[in-house]
Amino acid sequence: MPYVIAALVIVGVMSALNLVLTFAVIRRVRHTEQHAAPSGPPLLPVGSTVPDVRGIGRPSVIGFFDTECQACPGQLPPFLQLVANAGYSPSQVLAVVSGPGGENYADALRGSATVIAEPANGPVCLAFPNSAFPAFYLLDDSGRVRSRAVTVAGLGAPVTA
Numbered sequence: 781m782p783y784v785i786a787a788l789v790i791v792g793v794m795s796a797l798n799l800v801l802t803f804a805v806i807r808r809v810r811h812t813e814q815h816a817a818p819s820g821p822p823l824l825p826v827g828s829t830v831p832d833v834r835g836i837g838r839p840s841v842i843g844f845f846d847t848e849c850q851a852c853p854g855q856l857p858p859f860l861q862l863v864a865n866a867g868y869s870p871s872q873v874l875a876v877v878s879g880p881g882g883e884n885y886a887d888a889l890r891g892s893a894t895v896i897a898e899p900a901n902g903p904v905c906l907a908f909p910n911s912a913f914p915a916f917y918l919l920d921d922s923g924r925v926r927s928r929a930v931t932v933a934g935l936g937a938p939v940t941a
Contacts (some may be wrong), residue, residue, distance in 0.1 A: 847879030
């Protein structure tokens, strides 16, 4: 009889421990789901109006680059090619460069785009909900987002000037 009681106590303790661990795992999963990064980078949604940027006309394409971004240097040549192929003037192209040492980007973009160099917490960067770099927008004539992507190839074909 003492063996049966001991076995029953051991099974009861193991069951209680299993229940506590199960609740801990469920709590951890719920916490992870609540604080998980959203799927895909948050960009302005298609159809939304682009925030006003003082001193800049109505651009047709906008590109955001960060000097500390690993993917940004690879997107600079396709961005310049897109601008050249569409026949956009520099007043129709806005390039925002953030981070230290943005002179290389600014030099490469000068003559093809209106370049704004500012920190990541600058007014233009804060006006757009970009949490990923690079970020690109094609706009329609009314200043609404026609397409958006984190690669130039993901934008699709621009409307030629």
